[in-house]
Amino acid sequence: DAAMYYAKNSGSGLHVYEKGLDANETPERLALTAELRQGISAGQLEVYVQPQADLRTGLVLGVEALVRWRHPRHGLLFPDTFIPLAERNGLIPQLTDAVLEQAVAACGRWRRAGHRLTVSVNLSARSNLNDNLIASVQRLLNRHAVPADSLTLEITESSVIRDPGRTRMVLDRLHDLGVGLSIDDFGTGYSSLSYLRQLPVQEVKIDKSFVMSMLTEPGDAAIVRSIVDLGTNLDLAVVAEGVEDAATWAELERLGCTNMQGFYLAPPMPLAGFIDWLAAREG
Ligand code: C2E
Numbered sequence: 001d002a003a004m005y006y007a008k009n010s011g012s013g014l015h016v017y018e019k020g021l022d023a024n025e026t027p028e029r030l031a032l033t034a035e036l037r038q039g040i041s042a043g044q045l046e047v048y049v050q051p052q053a054d055l056r057t058g059l060v061l062g063v064e065a066l067v068r069w070r071h072p073r074h075g076l077l078f079p080d081t082f083i084p085l086a087e088r089n090g091l092i093p094q095l096t097d098a099v100l101e102q103a104v105a106a107c108g109r110w111r112r113a114g115h116r117l118t119v120s121v122n123l124s125a126r127s128n129l130n131d132n133l134i135a136s137v138q139r140l141l142n143r144h145a146v147p148a149d150s151l152t153l154e155i156t157e158s159s160v161i162r163d164p165g166r167t168r169m170v171l172d173r174l175h176d177l178g179v180g181l182s183i184d185d186f187g188t189g190y191s192s193l194s195y196l197r198q199l200p201v202q203e204v205k206i207d208k209s210f211v212m213s214m215l216t217e218p219g220d221a222a223i224v225r226s227i228v229d230l231g232t233n234l235d236l237a238v239v240a241e242g243v244e245d246a247a248t249w250a251e252l253e254r255l256g257c258t259n260m261q262g263f264y265l266a267p268p269m270p271l272a273g274f275i276d277w278l279a280a281r282e283g
């Protein structure tokens, strides 16, 4: 496969040799893209989960699903190495489906074991915000007997910017189903404030770049404080991500931030180990 892409790419300039494939990729990236396409079908994507807790009580409320690729030769790959590739080459719908499937299935298992936990899934900027997404979400929730309000979809502002009208329609329908909606990396984009009014959002996540430096950079502290105040006034949950120490946790609690996620609580862990981690934490 890799050789085939290379041969075609090194011919007379650019060829559109496969629908949805980016002609500007290097041969290495084309090879990796082909492997990713097969890897998704072969079940090589693994969902890791990172706990989220109520900031005041420390009680674990749920997890964020974070994808990893168990590559047969390169080992465990982090999303930064393959999400951009998937975005440029039309693989995001398959990737999202694989993550949603594992995340919702786990949520259903945990419920049947007596743990009412939420699960958050990332939608990429180039996500399939269309009828297919609505259909697969609905199908998965039914199949695994998971109530819609146990699932939250995290979107970034760039995913909204691409096609505001369509995005809004799809998000409204997901909201009608009862699925939660969260704005990820809040504060890093452009039109955050207007989206909060236009979209059926229940949560904002403060980007970790602000949280991690809020105790040393007054400007970052001011941004965190403003987002918490905004969220409070709009009746939104405010999740601080990237909480790495007790001092940051304490300061966020003082500001009135509602939820936290970060290495201080736990790093992302394999799905299979989560219930043991929870049992060890909560006794
Ligand atoms: P994100 O959604 O902002 O996810 C949080 C990232 O911050 C995760 O990196 C997590 O491991 C890291 N993190 C969490 N707590 C801390 C902390 O206390 N300190 C520090 N330094 N880092 C922390 P990860 O897992 O490498 O994910 C990177 C990005 O990849 C995510 O950023 C998200 O944008 C994307 N991503 C991950 N999984 C998926 C997925 O299933 N679908 C899509 N479309 N994107 C995904």
Ligand code: CA
Pocket: 064, 122, 154, 184
């Ligand atoms: Ca996220």
Ligand code: CA
Pocket: 184, 185, 205, 207, 208, 241
């Ligand atoms: Ca984030």
Ligand code: CA
Pocket: 185
């Ligand atoms: Ca991020």
